[in-house]
Amino acid sequence: MKILVTVKEVAEVEDEFDIDGLDIDSRYLDYDLNEWDDYAIEAAVQISESADDVEVVTATIGPERSEETIRMALAKGADRALRVWDDDLEAAEYLDVNTKADLLAAVVEEEDPDLVLTGVQSADDSYGGTGVALAERIGFEWAAVVNNLDLDADAGVASVRRELEGGVEELTDVELPAVLTIQTGINEPRYASLRGIRQAQRKPLDVQSLGDLGLDASALETPIERTSMYEPESESDATIWEGSAEDTAGELAAFLREKGVVEG
Amino acid sequence: MSDVLAITESRRGALRDVSYEMITAGRELADELGGELHLAVINGDVDAFAEDLNRTGVDAIHTVDAGEEFNHDVYTQAITQLYEHLSPTALLMPNSVNGLDYAPAVAGGLDLPLVTDVVGFDADGGLEVTREQYGGKVETTYAIDHDAYALTVRPAEWPQAGGDGDAAIEAFDADIDEDAVRSTVNGFEEVGAGDVDISEADVLVSVGRGIEEEENIPLVQALADALGATLSSSRPIVDNGWLPKNRQVGQSGKVVTPDVYIAIGISGAVQHVAGMKGADTIIAINTDPNAPIYDLADYGIVDDLFEVVPELIEEFGGEAPEL
Ligand SMILES: Cc1cc2nc3c(=O)[nH]c(=O)nc-3n(C[C@H](O)[C@H](O)[C@H](O)COP(=O)(O)OP(=O)(O)OC[C@H]3O[C@@H](n4cnc5c(N)ncnc54)[C@H](O)[C@@H]3O)c2cc1C
Helix, strand or coil: CEEEEECCEEEEECCCCCEECCEECHHHEEEEECHHHHHHHHHHHHHHHHCCCCEEEEEEECCHHHHHHHHHHHHCCCCEEEEECCHHHHHCCCCCHHHHHHHHHHHHHHHCCCEEEEECCCCCCCCCCHHHHHHHHHCCEEEEEEEEEEEECCCCEEEEEEECHHHEEEEEEEECCEEEEECCCCCCCCCCCHHHHHHHHHCCEEEECCCCCCCCHHHHCCCEEEEEEECCCCCCCCEECCCCHHHHHHHHHHHHHHCCCCCC | CCCEEEECCEECCEECHHHHHHHHHHHHHHHHHCCCEEEEECCCCHHHHHHHHCCCCCCEEEECCCCCCCCHHHHHHHHHHHHHHHCCCEEEEECCCCHHHHHHHHHHHHCCCEEEEECEEECCCCEEEEEEEHHHCEEEEEEECCCCEEEEECCCCCCCCCCCCCCEEEECCCCCCHHHCCEEEEEEEECCCCCCCHHHCCEEEEECHHHCCHHHHHHHHHHHHHHCCEEEECHHHHHCCCCCHHHEECCCCECCCCCEEEEECCCCCHHHHHHHCCCCEEEEECCCCCCHHHHCCCEEECCCHHHHHHHHHHHCCCCCCCC
């Protein structure tokens, strides 16, 4: 069995930042493995550890910098990695959900996995759409926001729990092959061990261009264009207590006493 | 015509609040586009739901009698067929958990560009939508240059519609291909019950990822004890197993409405805010002055929680644990 896990490198913003044109100035961005993808990797690796002949392959759309993140996934137990990038992607201003689904569909075509795991969303864009859009493209069944997975590969069924709003979970059986979007909390993602990190250096990380995937730059055309980015006008009329921790704690304490939360 | 088709949502026999919000959002967009607002009601007691949804501003309601509960394979087919029947300019869906389970498939199948989690639109000469990025620290706008498009709208962003409507209610006969239904919903389960009901608490001390380590949880517990408050948390604390699920505030946790909510090391992600924005007084302690929680807070301390919380505990005669 082959499991494909989509892995995204996400940008985190420092507390203080400036916007440069249509994005945050890269000086204020740090990169990390997308939190939701970390849980998806763990889910895949756990399956591979509990059965024979399971291969876990990661797929990333991203520049060379993202190899750091990809190595993290390899160190946690993925067997090999595939990264899609070329000059056309470098030049593309914006990849929308359908475009990403098209690119990943080309990867699926090449890899022919039985199961695809993605994160529910990426922490930076929070689109939350790529996994299900991919399923539609490749004709797989799917389930979104999965926080429990019980895989019966022989029967060709994934029994999942989908985490709905308000502490309600839906129990659903999904036919394989399927795409599942994985919610945080489904497992406990492992840390990469030193041994894992060493091994990751030797695992294959293959870079493919659009051409390698049988696509060309036209695959990147989208009617959606980012037109502006700005810091939202603060709706805040919060009173910010200032001073040393002792001072501010004193202010808050006085407030809570005044409010009658605590006596005396 | 530049009509809007908005999809409503029900669960276990009741319409969800987001359905009434879809009317407000849909009407706003329909007005901007100069078209009609059509609603779709796809499962459950569709006739009763349609009556309930017949509120001011709705032009037509299409009922699709397709099972008791949500099934994305059925939904995807029903919406696709209704869309093809009506040819609206905008297909509007909720950015709910179920919305995320069908909207990308519907949009993909219909070849419609998709923008999710939209918080505003402006149709003055072509459509431009607003959404948030980087955990709500910035807003972005996107222009969609296409004759039709699909959007999912953020729950609780638009008010719920009221008033009596005079919409035409029509049954739509969707032709569901059962072979294409490859998922089965077997039931539901409530999770997160337990000894403490945080939704009953008057004062909540709520802790987020800023606490860094499980070993530091006793620090906020000590503050809660000193205040006679209940300890709650954001999701990562529960995901990490540091507190039980019944302490989680938010979209997938509990909705709380205490008199005082003290958010400590919590950024204020939209799914967290969904659970606590009804608190009477919100106090934030966070090192990041740009954290979205400050848009909501009534009072704030922009400082390190490890400095402030021990001082607070002392103020109330408690003792901060050694970390
Ligand atoms: C479908 C779905 C459902 C979800 N449901 C929920 C839900 O029910 N509840 C929920 O909470 N989340 C939910 N989430 C997750 C949500 O998107 C956020 O990831 C989560 O709320 C972030 O938690 P946080 O604020 O504790 O962590 P972060 O966003 O990491 O914020 C930590 C904050 O701590 C501050 N900080 C760091 N160090 C310190 C310090 N020393 N002193 C003071 N401040 C410090 C930082 O500045 C930051 O603002 C859901 C997500 C999805 C996709």
